Amino acid sequence: MTTTSATPVGTDYEIVIGLEVHSQLLTKSKMFCSCSTGYANEAPNTHVCPVCMGMPGVLPVINQEAVTYTIMTALALNCAIPAYSKFDRKNYPYPDLMKGYQISQYDVPLSHDGYVMLDVQGQMRRIGITRVHLEEDTARLTHRDGYSLIDINRAGTALMEIVSEPDMRSPEEARLYMQQLRELLVYLGVSSGRMEEGSLRCDANISVRPRGQQQLGTKVEIKNMNSFRSVERALEYEAVRQVEVLRAGGTIQQETRGWLETRGVTVSQRSKEQAHDYRYFPEPDLPPLLIRQELVDDIRAHLPELPDARRARYKADYGLIVQDANILTEDKALGDYFERVVTASQTRDRQARARKVAGNWLPEVVRILKEQATSIQDCVLTPAAFANLLDLLDQERITGTQAKEVLEEAFRSGEMPEAIVVRKGMKPPISDQGTLERIVAEVIASNPKVAEDYRGGKTNALQWLVGQVMKKTRGQAKADIVQAVVRKKLDEA
């Protein structure tokens, strides 16, 4: 038994998937020159120099930060880091390649033979990592009607490639793998993880074979998937297509196919005969990359907390339930924010505070963020302000209903909740039993019919009366206390 996950092709065929993931690295400068990588909002062809434009006579210099980031990733993926590695030239003619070749790594990559554990519907699956290596990105081409435009800003940006073994057995597993990988890269701080911007890209190799057959089927490479959802959809489409070809007695052609998001289909782009012969050879302009064991040990010792460790810590230290721990781990920034709120709060019982924030307030925060189409990094409400709101609740200066109103307001204005409460003249909740009993008695007296209904066994009559009292106290009374007082009054009459 390999997996429990759903398969789109029935039970007689098995799907085999391996992924090649490219991630731009968050280095300050490009891979082999000192051009800045901060070109996202800049005009085309402004972050360029003779090196990344591939002028004759220039020499590349290896970016140390890119090497460190790649080793960090490789270690987090349980890879071996050999002491010796080198760069190679991958030759192919295409206008997005300034030198006519890409500096990449061929037979001796920076790392090899790792793995990642994947939780597929509660079942742990081991996905092998063939290698993590380093190369450079290409320029960006924009095709217009009859001509193309080139932006060299991206050319020479440090690009990391993570190649998996063909260990995935369903499109769902492939999507989960991508999501887990993205989470890991973001935690390591080496990638923005933004698939929609192309900083994280994925190519997939997929084949099918009759279940039980050892030999792999003919594989097809799929390109152009730029979201987790399109990875899953493209692979589902392709698996069904391949099985249908085989069932009809046909054979699968080894080829590259592109995913057309709008039509929901893959189409042939390049057959095996048209495949490039890259004529790899060692890059003569760069020395071999010698990695000292002390450097690897040092990088390993300074790896940041990774998702699995954070998830476990949230459960152990704060007593969070699994779902809450997962939400706060998947979005690293949200988790960081959560921890700052708990730290900033004046409460003594941090664990109770953490559970309350995660359980009661997290869904509210996620909802508001979605409504405002913003992220927790960009929101104006500081963790200290959020903690202030919770402290006001603790001190019973506002009710839960009032707190939600204040939160909405603070999210918009960035104002301190304390200030909002004062400005709006919010009164502390009515906890004085005498006042509350008087109001309840008034409400019952002016609604004798409803009180009669309650006594006659209509329980929703009680809720209606509670609602009237809440209205009269303008949300300043606590619902559970009001309910108790209303019931008491009705029962004693």
Ligand SMILES: [Zn+2]
């Ligand atoms: Zn440059």
